[in-house]
Structure formats: structure tokens, C-alpha cells
Amino acid sequence: MAIIINKEEIFSIVKSIDVVSAMEEGFVQYSNGNTVVPPVAELLFDNPKGETHIKYGYINDDDYFCIKIASGFYGNTAMGISSSQGMMLLFSQKTGETKAVLLDDGHLTNIRTAAAGALAAKYFAPKNIKAIGIIGTGIQGRLQLQFLQKSTTCRTVWIWDRNKEIALQYKDELKADFDIHIAEDPSEVAKHCNVIVTTTPAQEPLLRAADILPGTHITAVGADTPGKQELESTLFKRADLIIADSISQSKSRGEIYRAFKDGLLPATKVVELGTAIQNKALQRTGEDQITIVDLTGVAVQDIMIAKAVYEGYINR
Structure with a gap:
């Protein structure tokens, strides 16, 4: 059964992660051709102004693949809502099973x-x-x-x-x-x-x-x-x-x-x-x-x- 990780738990966990080193490893894997990363999918909105990006892929021989949905609606702040929204979905690369739903409201996109x-x-x-x-x-x-x-x-x-x-x-x-x-x-x-x-x-x-x-x-x-x-x-x-x-x-x-x-x-x-x-x-x-x-x-x-x-x- 998939684990649902809420925003508060994500905030707590990410403090203990060396995110800069994780990004460095990821970029090296990417430039060395060890990843499968399709082109970005996106939805652009005019009323109100906003956008949603869908990014997904995997690292070869890893345990997981990821689908990320991240939105930015820039008028949100006037309503007391964060402009960043979204979630990340993590799946097993071996079986396709859903491992986790990360309800981060775009926080992990901002951090990475x-x-x-x-x-x-x-x-x-x-x-x-x-x-x-x-x-x-x-x-x-x-x-x-x-x-x-x-x-x-x-x-x-x-x-x-x-x-x-x-x-x-x-x-x-x-x-x-x-x-x-x-x-x-x-x-x-x-x-x-x-x-x-x-x-x-x-x-x-x-x-x-x-x-x-x-x-x-x-x-x-x-x-x-x-x-x-x-x-x-x-x-x-x-x-x-x-x-x-x-x-x-x-x-x-x-x-x-x-x-x-x-x-x-x-x-x-x-x-x-x-x-x-x-x-x-x-x-x-x-x-x-x-x-x-x-x-x-x-x-x-x-x-x-x-x-x-x-x-x-x-x-x-």
C-alpha cells in the first residue's frame, strides 16, 4: 500500500537531507546518460495566470521512478495561498507499484x-x-x-x-x-x-x-x-x-x-x-x-x- 507523506512530515524529513549533494549526484547521472527523462509536459493558464509542469523519469538501475506535478499561480499570494502547489509520486521501478504520494504543495520543487x-x-x-x-x-x-x-x-x-x-x-x-x-x-x-x-x-x-x-x-x-x-x-x-x-x-x-x-x-x-x-x-x-x-x-x-x-x- 502506498505511503502518503504530508507536508509537515516532508518539512521535517528534508531538514536532515543533504539536498545539494543529492542534486550533484543527480546532475552527474543525467549528463552521463544514465537517466531516462522525457520532455517536460506543461499546462499554461491565462485566467488566472498560472502554469503546471509535469516532469518524470528514472535513473537506470535505481529502485524508483518519479512523476512530479508542480504548479505556480502567481495571484495566490493575494488570497493568502502559496503560489507553489503540487505533489510528487514515487513508484517501484521493478514492479510499478506506488510507493509514496508526497503531498508537498510544491515545497520539494522549491527546495531542489x-x-x-x-x-x-x-x-x-x-x-x-x-x-x-x-x-x-x-x-x-x-x-x-x-x-x-x-x-x-x-x-x-x-x-x-x-x-x-x-x-x-x-x-x-x-x-x-x-x-x-x-x-x-x-x-x-x-x-x-x-x-x-x-x-x-x-x-x-x-x-x-x-x-x-x-x-x-x-x-x-x-x-x-x-x-x-x-x-x-x-x-x-x-x-x-x-x-x-x-x-x-x-x-x-x-x-x-x-x-x-x-x-x-x-x-x-x-x-x-x-x-x-x-x-x-x-x-x-x-x-x-x-x-x-x-x-x-x-x-x-x-x-x-x-x-x-x-x-x-x-x-x-
């Missing part, structure tokens, strides 16, 4: 995405981080900053959000641990920071090539559908290292997709994250390099975190 951001910083951020920039101060904007503390001691932060009230709430909630400054626009964030994470559902660029300092690392998280874009495509002409979590997905979504579409990025310049992790020559080698990691979200991340939570639950 933030962990991937920390992983990106681990390999591509400059050694001397003078300030961290966060574009978008929702759930993901909070988690990205918190997970970045696994790879840096920097506590100086510049934030920007279209909604000034939400940015003020962000500052108030995190000011005990960080020195937080609210920027008037994304360009002000870029002028102060050499590590920037973008976490918005923007459909027009927020960060411009001319504003980016030499040596800046950017982790782009928000553009997970074909219509979204947070980075100006010309920024890719300035970048020294361009990393995709999935090269195949970058052909249909994300910042790399938009730069390809605009004719400003040759496919040969893009390296997959799991490949770069295994080869030091493909990682940052100088403090003046501009690096971009485009995270569109890969099913192998869901497999790794769902499996870890399930095993944590049954082994309590």
Missing part, C-alpha cells in the same frame, strides 16, 4: 531548485563574493539566499522586486542574518553584486548586459517556460562560461533558448552542468570571468529528492 542554485555557486561563483543579488523576493528568492550560505559566508545582500511591499517584508524577515539593501531597479543590484540569482516569472529582460560587473556569476531560475526571460540575450555574448542544467531542455525553454532564438549564442558554447561538475577545466578559472548557469529544472532533481524523502520516512 534552491539546492541547484547553491550547487551552481559552488562551482561557478567567484571566490571573493562581495555581495549577493536576489531578483524576485518570493519563496524561491528566500530559499536561494538561504541555500547560498552552504557555499559562502557573504552576508551583504541587494534585493529587488516589482512589489516594494514584498521586498520590505523580505528584508524584515531576514535582516537578523543578512545586511539587506533594497534596490530601485535590477541594474542597481547588478552594480553592487558579483553573484546574482534571478527568480521571477518575467517575460521581458530584467538584467542588461551593460550593467553586469566583470567576474559576476548569475544563476537564472525563473525562465522555465518558453515565454519567460530575465536576462538580456546580449549578456550571453559577454559571458565566458554558459552552463545549462539540461542542454536538451535549453532548446525549448530558459534563458539559453532565448539567446539561441535571438541568434546571439552558438550551441557549441553551452556546457551541461553535470559535465562541468566532473571537469575542472569547464569550471570557473578566473575572478574576472562572467558565468551564467541556466536552471530550467530537470526531472532527475525530483527523482533524487523524492527518493531521499521516502527513504528518510521509512527509515525513521
Whole structure:
């Protein structure tokens, strides 16, 4: 009989999991061709504005396969409801039996995405981080900053959000641990920071090539559908290292997709994250390099975190 794991139990279990290491293992397996990950299925809604992604797959010779349903409805916050919703379903790869229903309301998607951001910083951020920039101060904007503390001691932060009230709430909630400054626009964030994470559902660029300092690392998280874009495509002409979590997905979504579409990025310049992790020559080698990691979200991340939570639950 399938185990149903509720959100409160998931919150408790995930605290004991090294999610960054789990993501690293998953990306390596993916780039080494040891996974089966079909293209993303998605539903896009206009009234109200929202989206649902269905990601699924398995790692060869593993015990499980996973189907993840994750939604984002951005008007939810005005009703006191989280914008992130969804669940993960874990099955036996040997028999097809349902092992677990993880009622996480999108929490595990948020956690595995933030962990991937920390992983990106681990390999591509400059050694001397003078300030961290966060574009978008929702759930993901909070988690990205918190997970970045696994790879840096920097506590100086510049934030920007279209909604000034939400940015003020962000500052108030995190000011005990960080020195937080609210920027008037994304360009002000870029002028102060050499590590920037973008976490918005923007459909027009927020960060411009001319504003980016030499040596800046950017982790782009928000553009997970074909219509979204947070980075100006010309920024890719300035970048020294361009990393995709999935090269195949970058052909249909994300910042790399938009730069390809605009004719400003040759496919040969893009390296997959799991490949770069295994080869030091493909990682940052100088403090003046501009690096971009485009995270569109890969099913192998869901497999790794769902499996870890399930095993944590049954082994309590």
C-alpha cells in the first residue's frame, strides 16, 4: 500500500537531507546518460495566470521512478495561498507499484531548485563574493539566499522586486542574518553584486548586459517556460562560461533558448552542468570571468529528492 507523506512530515524529513549533494549526484547521472527523462509536459493558464509542469523519469538501475506535478499561480499570494502547489509520486521501478504520494504543495520543487542554485555557486561563483543579488523576493528568492550560505559566508545582500511591499517584508524577515539593501531597479543590484540569482516569472529582460560587473556569476531560475526571460540575450555574448542544467531542455525553454532564438549564442558554447561538475577545466578559472548557469529544472532533481524523502520516512 502506498505511503502518503504530508507536508509537515516532508518539512521535517528534508531538514536532515543533504539536498545539494543529492542534486550533484543527480546532475552527474543525467549528463552521463544514465537517466531516462522525457520532455517536460506543461499546462499554461491565462485566467488566472498560472502554469503546471509535469516532469518524470528514472535513473537506470535505481529502485524508483518519479512523476512530479508542480504548479505556480502567481495571484495566490493575494488570497493568502502559496503560489507553489503540487505533489510528487514515487513508484517501484521493478514492479510499478506506488510507493509514496508526497503531498508537498510544491515545497520539494522549491527546495531542489534552491539546492541547484547553491550547487551552481559552488562551482561557478567567484571566490571573493562581495555581495549577493536576489531578483524576485518570493519563496524561491528566500530559499536561494538561504541555500547560498552552504557555499559562502557573504552576508551583504541587494534585493529587488516589482512589489516594494514584498521586498520590505523580505528584508524584515531576514535582516537578523543578512545586511539587506533594497534596490530601485535590477541594474542597481547588478552594480553592487558579483553573484546574482534571478527568480521571477518575467517575460521581458530584467538584467542588461551593460550593467553586469566583470567576474559576476548569475544563476537564472525563473525562465522555465518558453515565454519567460530575465536576462538580456546580449549578456550571453559577454559571458565566458554558459552552463545549462539540461542542454536538451535549453532548446525549448530558459534563458539559453532565448539567446539561441535571438541568434546571439552558438550551441557549441553551452556546457551541461553535470559535465562541468566532473571537469575542472569547464569550471570557473578566473575572478574576472562572467558565468551564467541556466536552471530550467530537470526531472532527475525530483527523482533524487523524492527518493531521499521516502527513504528518510521509512527509515525513521
